[in-house]
Amino acid sequence: MVGAGCHPGGRWYGVGVKPQEDPLVETSSSAPAIDIPLYVRRRAALPAAAASEVVTAGIPLPRGACRATDEISVVDSTGTALPLQLAVLDRWPDGSFRWLLLDLVTVGPSACRLWLRGLAHPPTAPAAVEARVDGQRITVRAGSRTFVVAPADHLFETEDQQGRRLTPQVIATDASGETTRAAFTSVAVERSGPVRAVVLSRGTIAVGESRLTVTARLHFSATSALRLDVSVLNPRAAVHPGNFWELGDKHSVLFKDLSIRVALPSPALAVACIPEPGVSAVAGSRLSLYQDSSGGNNWRSSVHVNREGRVPIRFNGYRLESPEELVEGRRASPAIEVAYEGGAVAAAVRHFWQNFPKALDGDRAGLTIRLFPEQWDDLHELQGGESKTHTASLAFDGPFPEALSSVLEPAVLSCEPEWYERCQAVPLLTPAQASRAPDYEGLVNAAIEGDDTFNAKRERIDEYGWRNFGDIYADHEAVGHQGERPLVSHYNNQYDAIAGFAIQFMRSGDLRWFSAMEDLALHVTDIDVYHTDEDKSAFNHGLFWHTAHYVDAGRSTHRTYPRAPGVSGGGPSNEHDYSTGLLLHHLLTGDERSRAGVVELVNWVMAMDDGRRTVFRFLSRADTGLASSTVSPTYHGPGRGAGNSIATLLNGFRLTGDRRFLDKAESLVRRCIHPADDLQGNGLLDAERRWSYTVFLQVLGKYLQAKTVLGEIDSHYAYARASLLHYGRWMAVNEYPYLERPDLLEYPNETWAAQDIRKAEIFATVARYTAGGERELMLERSRFFFDRSISTLTAHDTRTLARPIAILLSSGHDIAKLQSADSTIDDGSPAIELRPPAVFVPQKIEAVRNFLLLSAFAALMLVALVSYIVARYLR
Numbered sequence: 042m043v044g045a046g047c048h049p050g051g052r053w054y055g056v057g058v059k060p061q062e063d064p065l066v067e068t069s070s071s072a073p074a075i076d077i078p079l080y081v082r083r084r085a086a087l088p089a090a091a092a093s094e095v096v097t098a099g100i101p102l103p104r105g106a107c108r109a110t111d112e113i114s115v116v117d118s119t120g121t122a123l124p125l126q127l128a129v130l131d132r133w134p135d136g137s138f139r140w141l142l143l144d145l146v147t148v149g150p151s152a153c154r155l156w157l158r159g160l161a162h163p164p165t166a167p168a169a170v171e172a173r174v175d176g177q178r179i180t181v182r183a184g185s186r187t188f189v190v191a192p193a194d195h196l197f198e199t200e201d202q203q204g205r206r207l208t209p210q211v212i213a214t215d216a217s218g219e220t221t222r223a224a225f226t227s228v229a230v231e232r233s234g235p236v237r238a239v240v241l242s243r244g245t246i247a248v249g250e251s252r253l254t255v256t257a258r259l260h261f262s263a264t265s266a267l268r269l270d271v272s273v274l275n276p277r278a279a280v281h282p283g284n285f286w287e288l289g290d291k292h293s294v295l296f297k298d299l300s301i302r303v304a305l306p307s308p309a310l311a312v313a314c315i316p317e318p319g320v321s322a323v324a325g326s327r328l329s330l331y332q333d334s335s336g337g338n339n340w341r342s343s344v345h346v347n348r349e350g351r352v353p354i355r356f357n358g359y360r361l362e363s364p365e366e367l368v369e370g371r372r373a374s375p376a377i378e379v380a381y382e383g384g385a386v387a388a389a390v391r392h393f394w395q396n397f398p399k400a401l402d403g404d405r406a407g408l409t410i411r412l413f414p415e416q417w418d419d420l421h422e423l424q425g426g427e428s429k430t431h432t433a434s435l436a437f438d439g440p441f442p443e444a445l446s447s448v449l450e451p452a453v454l455s456c457e458p459e460w461y462e463r464c465q466a467v468p469l470l471t472p473a474q475a476s477r478a479p480d481y482e483g484l485v486n487a488a489i490e491g492d493d494t495f496n497a498k499r500e501r502i503d504e505y506g507w508r509n510f511g512d513i514y515a516d517h518e519a520v521g522h523q524g525e526r527p528l529v530s531h532y533n534n535q536y537d538a539i540a541g542f543a544i545q546f547m548r549s550g551d552l553r554w555f556s557a558m559e560d561l562a563l564h565v566t567d568i569d570v571y572h573t574d575e576d577k578s579a580f581n582h583g584l585f586w587h588t589a590h591y592v593d594a595g596r597s598t599h600r601t602y603p604r605a606p607g608v609s610g611g612g613p614s615n616e617h618d619y620s621t622g623l624l625l626h627h628l629l630t631g632d633e634r635s636r637a638g639v640v641e642l643v644n645w646v647m648a649m650d651d652g653r654r655t656v657f658r659f660l661s662r663a664d665t666g667l668a669s670s671t672v673s674p675t676y677h678g679p680g681r682g683a684g685n686s687i688a689t690l691l692n693g694f695r696l697t698g699d700r701r702f703l704d705k706a707e708s709l710v711r712r713c714i715h716p717a718d719d720l721q722g723n724g725l726l727d728a729e730r731r732w733s734y735t736v737f738l739q740v741l742g743k744y745l746q747a748k749t750v751l752g753e754i755d756s757h758y759a760y761a762r763a764s765l766l767h768y769g770r771w772m773a774v775n776e777y778p779y780l781e782r783p784d785l786l787e788y789p790n791e792t793w794a795a796q797d798i799r800k801a802e803i804f805a806t807v808a809r810y811t812a813g814g815e816r817e818l819m820l821e822r823s824r825f826f827f828d829r830s831i832s833t834l835t836a837h838d839t840r841t842l843a844r845p846i847a848i849l850l851s852s853g854h855d856i857a858k859l860q861s862a863d864s865t866i867d868d869g870s871p872a873i874e875l876r877p878p879a880v881f882v883p884q885k886i887e888a889v890r891n892f893l894l895l896s897a898f899a900a901l902m903l904v905a906l907v908s909y910i911v912a913r914y915l916r
Contacts, residue, residue, distance in 0.1 A: 075106060075157040077460055079115070081147050083452045084552055094447035095237050095262040096147055098454035099140050099628045100155065101464035104133045107141075107157050115145050117153045124169065126234030130628055131695065134751050140466075142631040143454065144236040146264055169263035172230050172238040179228055181238050184263030186437060190240045194222045196257055196269065196301070197240075199437060201384035205306035209435065211257075211271065214298040215249040216420055222246070223255045231633065237262045251275070251294045253423065258633070265447045266387070266436035270634075271412065272428055272567070273299060278575035279425035279600075284610030286585075286600035289348030292425040298415035301433060303388070304407040305381045312403035314377040316361050316370055325363030328377065331400040331416045332359040332393060335505035336371030342503035344529045346596060353419035359394065374449065378441045379403040387441040389449050391432040392560075396507040413507075424600070426573035429507055430563065430634065453555055461547040467625070468746050469855035473549040477857055480831045484840060485545060485849050489553040493841040502529050508598055511564025513538060517792065517842040518591055530588040531599045532843055533569045534561060539622025541850020543629060548854060555629075562626040566638040568599050571613055578654040579667050582645040583613025615649065615668050616733075618642060618685040621851075624692045636696060643693025643702055646686045650705075657888040660895075666883030669709050672730050677881045678723055679768070681733035683713040684740040691747050707757045710744065713737065715878040716763035720771040728779055729787060734768075735799040739852070741765050742806040749868065759870045762810055769807030770815075773822050776800055778829045794833040795845035798853045801827035805859030809866045820860055827856055 081096055107113065110127045117123055126144035133139045146169075147153065171182045178191040189198045195208035211223035225244035232239040242257045254276050260268035277292040313324045334340040336358040345352045358371040372394040378387040386408050393399050400411035412431045413421040423429070434448035458472035476482050488495045498514040499505070513532035522528040532538065542558035545551070569585050586601040588594045589608045597603035602610050620642045627635040650668035652658055671680025690706035693699065714737070725731050741761055748758045778797050783789035801823045808819035830853075834840050 075102075075155075077155040077157075078457055079153045079155055079454055080456075080550070081151045081153065081452050081454050082552060084450055084556060093146050093264045094452060095144055095265055096452045096454045097142065097144050097237070097631055099130055099142050099631055100454075100456060101140050101461060101466040101628075102138045102157075103464050104139070105135060105137045107138045108136060110141075112157050113141070113155065115143070115153050115155050117147070117151065123147060123153060124236050126236035128232060128234075128631070130631060139464075140628045144234065145454070146236060147452070170233075170235055170238050170261055172233040172240070172261075174230060177228060179230060179240055181240065181261045183238070183261040183267075188259075188261060188267075190228050190242060190259060192224075192226050192228060192244075194224055196225070196242065197259060201306060201437070203306075203383040205383065207303060207306070207386070207437070209301055209303045211246060211255055212298075212300050212302050213246050213248050213253070213296055214415060215296050217249070218297065219249070221248065225255070225257070231258065246273075246299075248294055248296045251277070253294060266389075266434040266444045268448045269301070269433045269435065270430055271301065271433065272430040273412075273423065274428040274572055275423040275425055276573055276575070277425045278573045278581075281602075281610075281612070283604075284612055285597070285602050285604045285608075286424075286612075287348075287596040287603060288346075288422055288424070288598060289596065290424055293348075294423045295420040296413065296423075297420060298411060299413040299421070301388075301410040301412065302407060303379075303386050303409075303435070305379065305386070305405075307381050307383065308405045309379045309381045309403065309407070311380045312363075312377070313380075314361060314375055314401065314403070316359065316368060316373045316375045318374060320368075320370065323361055323363060323366065323368055325365050327404045328361065328363045329400060329402045329416075330359060330361040330373060330375050330377065331411075331414060332373050332397045333416070333418075334358060334397055335503050336373075336394055337500055337503050337505065339501065339503040342529070343526055343593070343595075344502050344504060344509060345506055347419050348422060348596060350596065351419075353417065355418050373399075375401055376441065376445050376449075377401040377403050377408065379408045384437065385439065385441070387436040387439075387445060389434050389445040391434075391449050392510065395505050395510045396431065397505065398507075424598075426571040426576070428567045428570075428572050430567050431507075453552055455546075455550060455555075458548055458550055466547055466628075467544055467855075468743075469858035470544065470547060471854060471857050473545070475857075476854075478827075478831065478853075480835055481827075481849065481853055484831065484834060484846065485854075487841040488545075488846050488850065489551065489557070491841070495557060495843065495846075498843060502527050504531075508568055509564075511560035511562075512568075512599065513561065513843050513847070515587055515843055517790075517839070517844040518588065520790070520839065520842070522591075528592075529594045530592075531594055532847070533585055533587045533599055533601075533617070534565050534619050534622065535587045535617065535844065536847045537619035537622045537851055538847045539565065540619070540625055541622070541847060543622060543625035544851055544854055546629075558622070558626055559630070562623060562632070562635050562638075566623065566634045570638060570641060572641070578648040578651065579614075579665075580612045581648065582641045583649070584618055584642060584645075585613055586611070586617040613645075615646065615682040615686050616671060616680075618646065618689055620689040620692045624696065627696075639689070639692050639696055642689050643697075646689050646693075647701070647705060650686075652884040655884065657884050660888035660891045661884045663882065663884040663887045665885070666881065668705075669713055669881070670883075671733060674883065674885070677713055677883070678718075679714050679734040679737035679741075680731070681736040683709050684733070684737035687737075687744060688740045691744060695747075706744065710741065710757070710761050710764075712881045714741070714761075714764045714768070716760065716767045716875055718764075718767065718878060720768065720775075725771075726775065728782075728785055728793075732779070732796060735796070735803060738765060738768055738803045739799055739806075742803070749866070754868050754870055756871060756873050758868075759873045762868075762870050763873065763875075765807060766810060769803060769819060772800065772803065773818055776822075776826075778826070778833065780833060791834055791837040791839045791842060791845050792848070794830055794837065795848040797826050797830035797833070798849060801825075801830060801856060802852055802859065805856055809859065810868075812865070816865070823856065823860055827853065 115123045124146040128142040131140040173180045181188045195210045223246040225242045227243045231241045238261045240259045254274040256272040258270040280291040312328045315322045334354045340357045359373040361368040376389040398417040400414035402409040434445045436444040462470045515530035515532040518530035519528040546554035592605040595603040620639045623635040623638045668686040669677045669683040671682035687706045690702045694702040779793035804819045804823035
């Protein structure tokens with residue numbers, strides 16, 4: 042059955058094939074064929090003349106369903122095979138595919154079906170893309186065009202219709218006006234197949250006395266323009282005196298311009314630019330389109346202050362200038378074309394206005410994509426450990442701008458929510474349409490619907506510009522703020538909003554969730570992670586916190602700690618370590634930057650706890666405790682610090698298969714919790730200091746899920762299970778909704794109501810491992826806390842603030858599954874012999890003890906030596 046529909050958020054946009062009751066279809070083969078409906082949808086309409094495009098997405102599969110890619114084909118609604126390329130992103134422990142990355146060629150919004158072991162395997166489409174490696178020289182044939190990528194001072198080489206070379210270069214201009222070119226020193230094929238090839242180039246570029254790292258991912262296909270993901274990184278550590286992190290740091294790099302320049306082999310005949318959809322093209326001998334600000338109502342927001350505390354913005358929106366005319370507008374999404382005798386070059390930048398300042402220039406000599414444009418009324422500043430990635434497109438074959446459109450607004454390929462549910466893409470996922478909690482769904486959807494959406498919050502402080510775009514305005518920090526301008530506070534993925542967006546996308550299919558996930562993931566991997574090896578191990582490659590509570594971010598941007606009253610300074614910390622969203626973004630899109638982000642964070646966890654990396658290593662090699670502490674460096678019980686570390690270690694193990702990460706996770710479990718802990722004496726009811734033990738218990742439940750998937754029902758599993766039950770039984774007797782005791786809270790606000798949903802999830806998880814009356818008690822407690830959390834939050838006028846909604850995005854969606862009778866687990870957990878809880882001693886404390894012992898020993902030796910000298914020589 043074929044139907045058509047359109048949703049304002051992009052849900053089931055275009056033609057959709059409704060799923061069958063059961064996607065398992067019996068065939069004449071001994072094994073059933075699996076028929077999976079897929080949907081190709083766009084967040085913006087394609088130009089009418091657009092050709093086919095490559096669509097890339099991760100698709101989950103059930104355990105044991107498929108182990109060979111030659112069993113897989115994709116057909117369109119007519120049964121015609123689509124050109125297809127496959128890569129394995131994730132495997133189940135039995136070796137079968139858990140997530141597959143699909144690259145397929147399609148035309149516009151459409152429906153197709155993925156077949157495993159279909160009745161008739163369609164013929165394989167001929168390869169349209171081919172990558173050949175010859176040492177450090179990579180030759181890519183994409184359709185009728187050939188590209189060469191090799192170590193050089195240019196990104197790649199291709200030829201025009203007359204055989205003349207085109208060699209785009211990355212060019213920087215420093216503060217003094219001196220110009221340098223990037224030198225690429227290594228190239229490698231990252232992905233290769235008949236539909237798409239990705240080549241990774243790495244190099245550096247000198248800027249004054251500094252050197253930036255430049256990384257370029259070149260995506261080649263036969264049906265789309267060349268996509269370039271160009272990242273620029275300042276690899277130095279920030280100085281951050283007093284652990285305040287602000288613009289103007291001594292190790293920041295300042296520069297005037299950084300651009301991609303395509304020089305023409307002969308003078309341009311004409312330049313044309315379309316500034317935004319619906320606006321006529323402007324033509325001339327020379328054109329420059331420059332976006333100076335967001336084009337929004339709050340375009341001069343203090344979110345854009347520079348190192349001097351000045352907002353260097355001159356006008357609202359963009360200006361398209363030629364010798365003949367000036368066109369002005371608010372928000373440009375431009376495409377530019379430069380034609381010359383024998384050829385043409387066209388270019389565009391994705392999220393052009395959102396990542397202002399930006400510029401596209403065309404003149405007689407060539408075309409320039411100004412990623413950090415010289416037109417900006419200031420020098421650009423890249424902080425130590427800060428990176429920025431821009432996605433641009435280049436086309437050398439028309440029609441223009443249609444060839445660029447699939448890079449500017451790529452289509453999204455996805456499954457039905459029921460398929461994500463069946464494949465356990467996220468354990469216990471429940472499709473939104475099957476939810477029995479309408480009030481919960483209403484609160485969650487406030488992020489994308491109504492008057493206070495996350496996009497509306499973004500407009501309030503103009504959370505745009507290349508450093509800001511993608512992040513969420515932390516408006517809960519501004520409650521009670523008085524002043525002419527709103528208080529600026531950045532959210533920096535607290536409570537893993539990326540994961541929440543990904544989960545809600547899989548639950549609903551609504552593309553607004555997908556866009557929010559994608560934008561925030563790309564922001565976090567660039568800006569919020571501290572990309573350096575040159576600071577201390579506790580900071581290197583860590584994730585910066587949200588802006589310090591109730592103060593304006595000022596010049597600290599997304600680095601938490603401005604010089605402000607009440608702010609004591611700090612740095613990246615285990616209590617703000619969120620990697621599950623990056624894992625899900627990688628699995629849904631195949632984006633290698635998010636995978637690298639997870640790997641970076643898991644290695645940070647390992648390094649921060651490694652006593653061999655600190656100045657105290659000469660006195661002690663013990664673990665530092667930085668991976669397990671919460672609130673205080675001496676507290677190593679259950680808390681969000683240890684919980685976040687364990688979650689990241691589990692994610693790192695899943696992506697890499699490195700057993701060290703799972704072993705470390707299990708050591709942290711044993712360090713922080715015990716089945717015989719004295720729960721009356723450890724202060725868990727001190728909500729201000731110990732509320733986050735619930736985060737730890739949620740992660741402990743996910744650890745048990747991961748061990749079950751691995752088939753490792755061992756002593757580690759039994760220890761964690763017994764600990765969870767011990768705490769759950771205590772909670773059933775002692776826990777209460779936070780806002781019932783407002784006198785114990787510094788700020789008794791809506792966030793506490795949202796945090797109660799964690800208790801509902803914990804009780805439902807504990808119920809899975811119990812039976813009889815105890816199970817009923819746990820389910821009753823789960824229902825009570827869920828209902829109380831949602832009803833209390835709904836009653837608050839501030840219910841749609843960013844923080845409470847972010848908590849609900851990833852907690853509570855699985856309650857119905859957890860509470861169902863089918864969720865009971867009879868795991869045959871082995872009996873364990875428990876020793877009394879051991880007290881963990883962090884390296885610093887042990888080092889002090891050892892120093893005192895050595896000092897005492899040295900003093901005794903000195904006394905003995907003096908006594909000997911006196912006795913021997915002075916009597």
